[in-house]
Amino acid sequence: MRSASRYKATAAVLAALVVMGTVGTASAAPDAPGAGDGAAAGSQARPARAAVTGSAEFALPYLKDDDVRSFTFDAQAAPYSNPLPGIPTGLPTDARGTVKVSHYSAVDHRTITAVGRVDCLVTGPHTATLTAVFTEVSPGGPPWLGQRIGFSVHDGGPDGGRSADRVGFSWNGVNLLPGGTSEPPEAEVGTCMAPAPYAPVTRGGYTVRHADLLPRPDAR
Structure with missing residues (x-):
């Protein structure tokens, strides 16, 4: 029982970390070079001629x-x-x-x-x-x-x-x-x-x- 409860706790922590990591990645993505609005702005700013x-x-x-x-x-x-x-x-x-x-x-x-x-x-x-x-x-x-x-x-x-x-x-x-x-x-x-x-x-x-x-x- 003790090992099963410990497994459940560890799984819960890992799930939380995965969710936090996903949120952190999503929030950072627009600021990354070549991503989101930054990429669109960069492509629009690049002169065609x-x-x-x-x-x-x-x-x-x-x-x-x-x-x-x-x-x-x-x-x-x-x-x-x-x-x-x-x-x-x-x-x-x-x-x-x-x-x-x-x-x-x-x-x-x-x-x-x-x-x-x-x-x-x-x-x-x-x-x-x-x-x-x-x-x-x-x-x-x-x-x-x-x-x-x-x-x-x-x-x-x-x-x-x-x-x-x-x-x-x-x-x-x-x-x-x-x-x-x-x-x-x-x-x-x-x-x-x-x-x-x-x-x-x-x-x-x-x-x-x-x-x-x-x-x-x-x-x-």
């Missing part, structure tokens, strides 16, 4: 002058939207949008502007490279009409007024073809090709929304 937006002035670290240089980006990924010869599906890096360039020359007291059509965008966390084919250049500007130009962006995040963002671009000596006896020419820029973002932003800022490149529609 990459983008780079914003406008900022920047300084050249190797040149001190009073010029004012700025880029404005409004670029969004548009994967597999631009069929190419031999690539009828287009590319995962296809993109659309605009890039606007402005350069005020303190010596000449004039501003040169240019506008390009974005054709490629690749992002990583806080960083992006993009290219644009230029369709507008103001009088006296560089010979960019019809040319592809590369840009890079680093999104330094919230900074309380002192920007940690940076930009880079494929001219001013970073895309030359050395060799020969004459001044080295600039190389042709391919899609999404740009140097590291080496120029610190001095005013304004950029937002990089990262998203991984998508597989081909027929491979999903």
